[in-house]
Amino acid sequence: MRSSKPASVQIRRRDRALPWLAPALLMLAVFYAVPVLDVFRLAFSDATLVRAPTAYSLETFSDVLTNAVLPEILLTTLIFTGLSVVVLQLVGLMIALLLVRGERRGLHGMAAFRTLVLAAWVVPGIANGLIWQMLFDEAPYGTLNSLLGFVGVGPVAWLSDPVMAMVSAIIANVWQGTAFSMVVFYAARRAINPTLYEVASVDGANAWEAFWAITVPQLRLAIAANTILVSVQTLNTFDSILALTGGGPGRATEVLALFTFNTVFYNLDLAGGSVLALILFALGLAFATLIFGWLRREAA
Amino acid sequence: MTGDVTSGMTAGKRARAGDVATYALLALLTAFFLAPFVWLLSLSLRTSTEVFLGASRLIPDVPTLGNFERILSDPAFLTYLWNGLKLSVMGGGLAVALAIPAAYAFSRLRWRGMDALLIAILAVQMISPLVILVPLYRWLSALDLLNTHLTVIAVYGALGMPLAVWLLKVAFDAIPVEIEEAAFVDGASRWIVLTRLTLPLARPGIASAFILAMVMNWSQFLVPFILLERDGDWPVSVAIFNFAGSISASTTQLLAAACLVALIPAVTVFVLLQRMIVSALIAGAVKG
Numbered sequence: 319m320r321s322s323k324p325a326s327v328q329i330r331r332r333d334r335a336l337p338w339l340a341p342a343l344l345m346l347a348v349f350y351a352v353p354v355l356d357v358f359r360l361a362f363s364d365a366t367l368v369r370a371p372t373a374y375s376l377e378t379f380s381d382v383l384t385n386a387v388l389p390e391i392l393l394t395t396l397i398f399t400g401l402s403v404v405v406l407q408l409v410g411l412m413i414a415l416l417l418v419r420g421e422r423r424g425l426h427g428m429a430a431f432r433t434l435v436l437a438a439w440v441v442p443g444i445a446n447g448l449i450w451q452m453l454f455d456e457a458p459y460g461t462l463n464s465l466l467g468f469v470g471v472g473p474v475a476w477l478s479d480p481v482m483a484m485v486s487a488i489i490a491n492v493w494q495g496t497a498f499s500m501v502v503f504y505a506a507r508r509a510i511n512p513t514l515y516e517v518a519s520v521d522g523a524n525a526w527e528a529f530w531a532i533t534v535p536q537l538r539l540a541i542a543a544n545t546i547l548v549s550v551q552t553l554n555t556f557d558s559i560l561a562l563t564g565g566g567p568g569r570a571t572e573v574l575a576l577f578t579f580n581t582v583f584y585n586l587d588l589a590g591g592s593v594l595a596l597i598l599f600a601l602g603l604a605f606a607t608l609i610f611g612w613l614r615r616e617a618a
Numbered sequence: 619m620t621g622d623v624t625s626g627m628t629a630g631k632r633a634r635a636g637d638v639a640t641y642a643l644l645a646l647l648t649a650f651f652l653a654p655f656v657w658l659l660s661l662s663l664r665t666s667t668e669v670f671l672g673a674s675r676l677i678p679d680v681p682t683l684g685n686f687e688r689i690l691s692d693p694a695f696l697t698y699l700w701n702g703l704k705l706s707v708m709g710g711g712l713a714v715a716l717a718i719p720a721a722y723a724f725s726r727l728r729w730r731g732m733d734a735l736l737i738a739i740l741a742v743q744m745i746s747p748l749v750i751l752v753p754l755y756r757w758l759s760a761l762d763l764l765n766t767h768l769t770v771i772a773v774y775g776a777l778g779m780p781l782a783v784w785l786l787k788v789a790f791d792a793i794p795v796e797i798e799e800a801a802f803v804d805g806a807s808r809w810i811v812l813t814r815l816t817l818p819l820a821r822p823g824i825a826s827a828f829i830l831a832m833v834m835n836w837s838q839f840l841v842p843f844i845l846l847e848r849d850g851d852w853p854v855s856v857a858i859f860n861f862a863g864s865i866s867a868s869t870t871q872l873l874a875a876a877c878l879v880a881l882i883p884a885v886t887v888f889v890l891l892q893r894m895i896v897s898a899l900i901a902g903a904v905k906g
Contacts, residue, residue: 349776464672
């Protein structure tokens with residue numbers, strides 16, 4: 319990738335990289351490295367949002383980890399993240415392939431459709447939650463329920479039934495998040511050498527066979543990388559859920575990020591929130607390491 | 619396409635059937651992605667009476683711009699919009715300003731630990747702003763730096779920088795080194811070459827990185843919600859959240875209008891410039 323650089327430039331001009339990197343490194347240190355280290359410290363303390371730590375122990379850790387609510391929160395997080403990641407990527411992949419096919423066939427409207435999906439992506443998370451709350455409004459005049467009423471179905475308890483609330487939260491998340499996977503898969507699909515498809519076509523493979531024999535294997539790395547990115551993004555998502563359900567009904571849609579937010583900024587429990595933040599951090603890291611390890615093995 | 623040559627009519631027919639299937643699927647997906655926008659627009663154009671009539675008034679009988687009038691004539695709402703714009707633009711500008719020298723070093727200089735640092739910069743993006751804000755809030759409070767826009771801009775700069783570094787590195791990589799070499803031969807310093815030659819050539823990449831950072835800042839809720847406590851300092855994302863908590867069903871149309879106003883700037887900028895931004899993202903995705 320970097321082979322185009324003539325050595326002469328390097329040798330003649332022995333620039334030091336550090337001055338160029340200093341501003342970025344300083345920002346990384348102040349706003350990433352030090353806070354993350356401080357989260358570790360706070361997790362072992364008894365700090366609250368309004369009181370500095372007075373003592374250090376493992377008490378907060380064991381309190382948080384033995385909290386009866388935590389398994390419920392983690393399960394909710396797993397369901398929300400797992401289903402979102404699967405649906406986001408399936409829809410994103412489908413759209414990417416449709417776009418590539420449509421463009422190859424010269425079909426109209428491809429750019430407009432891509433723009434529409436991207437438009438949903440840039441809607442602020444809070445607005446996303448509020449918009450879907452209006453769509454899922456359970457009153458008789460609510461959008462989806464009044465539509466379902468026309469065909470004599472429903473009303474559906476979109477937000478007050480625990481299972482439906484989760485489904486609703488995932489739908490809202492998919493609406494907003496699909497564009498990211500679409501762009502990644504669109505780029506990866508267009509990078510596949512078209513000759514592969516021509517050879518398959520000459521060999522008499524149909525589109526479905528070509529999909530499994532060429533597209534999927536060729537996109538493997540893109541899928542793995544995208545899985546990491548989308549999982550971590552979804553794990554960290556909470557503003558749309560906050561606006562849509564507030565985590566309810568009960569704790570049915572209270573994912574770990576939202577629980578952490580509530581612990582720190584509503585219960586003012588800084589130490590407990592730090593432990594939760596560490597769990598959030600560790601989950602993302604573990605997942606990324608897992609898939610990154612697989613990626614490197616594959617690439618090697 | 620090649621099928622047309624090898625097996626004649628049947629392949630052509632099959633391709634046309636494929637086109638129909640493509641359109642059918644796209645129509646379904648369009649309905650899903652378009653519906654929230656359409657519904658929001660519909661609600662925001664209704665009177666409160668028509669809000670209670672549900673989907674039968676998708677196209678309101680008596681459409682009104684009154685909701686927008688009320689929202690936009692509220693000086694507080696204009697302040698929220700202004701705050702949002704100011705924080706997004708300055709935060710995005712800071713992210714790009716920090717990223718330019720780093721991305722240049724990643725693209726043009728060869729040094730030990732470069733690949734590791736590039737991966738580290740990508741990896742920090744995975745850290746939730748929530749994890750960072752938990753300890754940050756306490757320090758900023760101790761340093762008396764809460765409730766100031768400068769703090770929020772600095773945090774936006776830090777949050778936006780990693781992606782900007784990546785996009786700009788890709789943009790710089792695309793500019794042939796030979797162009798710079800010619801200038802070096804003429805005795806120009808690296809700084810001159812960067813500012814006079816490379817940056818102008820990398821304009822589309824820089825613009826894309828800036829706009830992406832700006833749009834993300836516009837969507838940010840957590841950072842301003844935590845760091846700004848005074849109503850008058852809030853950007854629009856925080857304001858609509860608070861507004862939603864304070865309204866009743868009879869003012870849904872106002873909330874819809876407010877949401878629409880809140881998302882229009884980001885969506886408009888993005889839609890107008892999407893060709894450039896998407897190609898920058900695709901370039902980044904291919905390299906990544």
